[in-house]
Amino acid sequence: MPIVELHVLEGYDPQEKQRLGEALTNAVRFVVPAAPELVTVMIHDMPAHDYYRGGARRAPAPARPDPAGLVREFLSTMEARDLEKARAMLAEGFTMTFPGTGPMETLEQLIDWSRPRYKFVTKTYEGFDAMQGAGDAAVVYCRGTLQGEYLDGSAFEGIRFIDRFEVSDGKLTRQDVWNDMAEVKANAGAQA
Amino acid sequence: MPIVELHVLEGYDPQEKQRLGEALTNAVRFVVPAAPELVTVMIHDMPAHDYYRGGARRAPAPARPDPAGLVREFLSTMEARDLEKARAMLAEGFTMTFPGTGPMETLEQLIDWSRPRYKFVTKTYEGFDAMQGAGDAAVVYCRGTLQGEYLDGSAFEGIRFIDRFEVSDGKLTRQDVWNDMAEVKANAGAQA
Amino acid sequence: MPIVELHVLEGYDPQEKQRLGEALTNAVRFVVPAAPELVTVMIHDMPAHDYYRGGARRAPAPARPDPAGLVREFLSTMEARDLEKARAMLAEGFTMTFPGTGPMETLEQLIDWSRPRYKFVTKTYEGFDAMQGAGDAAVVYCRGTLQGEYLDGSAFEGIRFIDRFEVSDGKLTRQDVWNDMAEVKANAGAQA
Amino acid sequence: MPIVELHVLEGYDPQEKQRLGEALTNAVRFVVPAAPELVTVMIHDMPAHDYYRGGARRAPAPARPDPAGLVREFLSTMEARDLEKARAMLAEGFTMTFPGTGPMETLEQLIDWSRPRYKFVTKTYEGFDAMQGAGDAAVVYCRGTLQGEYLDGSAFEGIRFIDRFEVSDGKLTRQDVWNDMAEVKANAGAQA
């Protein structure tokens, strides 16, 4: 029954602590095969006047936003084609790579890339995975299926996709996208 | 400067503890934007005679193997087409889904699927991401590029791929694969 | 100077904590021969949002009532022959065994048993001992002397008794009674 | 899921720690209605050079012997009428009170008291309860039934008894005994 104690400067709210509780539980279970309900996490809030580093008080930094939440919001914003709002979620130096593209730096490039491919596309999510990487960025994976309409007006659906995002300081820094759209088209062509 | 203390039954070796140290550090950083070198993790080994649950001693469970290591080994084994060894790494009920396939249950199905596509393929890795999921499985992502030879003897390289694995009890339970092979072929055809 | 730290979900009141402080102190002293004033107990209250098991919050269970207090109250209630109130303190399946009886299941059986023995009896307490057993029940011992009036109107006093109670979930589940009444009567008869 | 941590000078053996583990678990459960398997006890051994009181090192005191074990041994020794060995287990000032006696100070007094009552008696144990009292003494209760032979050669059995002992510094300081022997005889006489 592993027990985790986290000592942290006071200032994180219950939702942020819930995220800490889950992340620490899973960090232990990554190595120790304990049933989840046998992993206990205790968070000890340290008021600023009870915590000294180098004999000096320290202020807590605001929590990082949930990166999976950011990614979800970005994806909805893009589906709604609200480019201005989406752009505000991107960090300096953001790049995105889609099937058949090199790294693109602007959302306009993406729009241009998609124009000859489909009229519109929306996503059905099957799952998100999110973790902090060793570097500064959190990594978020989102997978599921695409549905939408080709340029010829025919509909498609059930096309598998996966997106990988990196998130730093509350902004997206990188997006990599894979999907089966070309495979599906090739098969369709082959069957035609 | 968040401080994590883990109390765990004695029996994990230094490499397993290193994995715990990193996973706990990143779990904290998933929420708290502390510089990594300001996150301390202390592991307190509890000898069996110093730890009681319900007044009774408990034995530590052997550590889960590193799931990213397992995935790496599986991928090399498959590249070497050592199907017997690869099969031994799969759990009951393992399924794999590749571009254009439904879930396949045997490695032979995969071989059949690949036969009309390429003579051989190898992988250049760009990165692995691994985490414990909320359920029993750990999730491992592996991405990079494919190189190999088509059936017509022409070579290919630099084709982006991503694999997602689930690992439980030291066995692979699921593999999902995406890549740009069809996109690349379609483009090649378009340019031809 | 043994030091005990208890981490427990927030919600126990100062009296309940006092009972915890005493019980933990005595638990240590049961094995370690430290002077009581060298045994320190610290209780760390964990607010619900700072405590996670399996990544989920938990609610604290209400404290068990003091079993010695329950027994005291039951004994007073019986002395006052308030059978209805006393009955409400008994668990399903309560049994009591008195000198010369088998297990009795109702207070009426007890009244019947006592009718040919004395007009009334009251208790002077010399001491209570209470502890949690390994099973679900707490055990309470109460000892002292009986005084009262025999059927012939003669008074008695100073007759040693001891009662053993088991208490679960705030209800009495078992009472076992021993006393010297028969011995005293036999001696009185012998001397007559 | 209450968690108890005990910090204690190094030097207690696994059996002594097992007793601590159980006593601390039950101390918590005396107040907190947690299932036993959700109460964790961790014992932190402090080597002498890692523990300072008033800036000075301290030596651990040898553990108190298990008082229930002492009582069991005393009772067997008395059944075997090994008075010398039994006497060595008694503290200065030991007293014992049996049905119909005042406090007796020597085992010889007990033998004299029993002589007109039965030829011999042995005990069948139904249970022991042991706890540290608030004072120096541990309290041990032992209950069960007596069997043996009366002076007239007739056998008896199944007579309920309970003994209460106090134990300090590894010696018995007090014994109080109750049983139903007189009650049984009176009933037998009444039925005769």
Added chain:
Amino acid sequence: MPIVELHVLEGYDPQEKQRLGEALTNAVRFVVPAAPELVTVMIHDMPAHDYYRGGARRAPAPARPDPAGLVREFLSTMEARDLEKARAMLAEGFTMTFPGTGPMETLEQLIDWSRPRYKFVTKTYEGFDAMQGAGDAAVVYCRGTLQGEYLDGSAFEGIRFIDRFEVSDGKLTRQDVWNDMAEVKANAGAQA
């Protein structure tokens, strides 16, 4: 990165905790050559109902006043020749030793001693050092230079001094003073 945790009865204010944070940091650094910013101190306030010694609650003692602050105040008070206020800061049995004196017990003795030496003197501080001694007293050192006017009206300045104080229970118990005044005068005489 040494980590210090202090468990102490609730009741010390942020300034008193700041002093604890600094003193504990420096205590570690006295032995462990860690950079100050890598020494963490966490103070865990224990509410009275969460802390038991011998099963009983304890009240926290009011903090000791900062001894360096007391000494500073005493020195200013003496400079201002407010003897009544200064006297109130002295413990029973206070002694002071100045260059060429034995232990003096009253401020009046000091005034008498200084009268043939200078008209007045004030202090420029270069530094204070304060620490708790192993005994009851804290020790405070104050060093710097003296300036003032000799009896003949000539000024002096830059004369090195050092004072050593002992402070117990918020009162001064001892003062020892050294300075270069005689040396400076001798040199002046030699040069004249």
Added chain:
Amino acid sequence: MPIVELHVLEGYDPQEKQRLGEALTNAVRFVVPAAPELVTVMIHDMPAHDYYRGGARRAPAPARPDPAGLVREFLSTMEARDLEKARAMLAEGFTMTFPGTGPMETLEQLIDWSRPRYKFVTKTYEGFDAMQGAGDAAVVYCRGTLQGEYLDGSAFEGIRFIDRFEVSDGKLTRQDVWNDMAEVKANAGAQA
């Protein structure tokens, strides 16, 4: 009863821990007026594979030598006029200030300064005070009395002195000396 826990990388020996135990005890007592024997210090050694900062292991730095011990050794070495050995104990940039001198940088300057003053001098120690300062240096005070022989062959003794040292990285960086020698000579002259 304040309780201090220090978590520190394994590698300090019992004497170094003793110094930590005393320094931490006195750090608490600097603010909290607890009797020394009610201040507990527990040192938790962290093996390197149980301690991670930024997910990486760290090596413990060797303990700082006891600065009071260094000072004692330096003073004996100087009394024995073993200048070579004494010089090896001085840091780059060491300065010393004696009565009537400015800062001197070499032991030879000190010898020159003392030559017209006395033939030799030795010290009787009354006490040492040592503490870690807020900066890098530890501060050591040494006080007592001087005895020796003046140039004219006459003996002196009982002359109060105090030395203040700063010690960094095991080397002396600064020495400041005060004593009553000039005062004593002036008084002797005045009485002559």
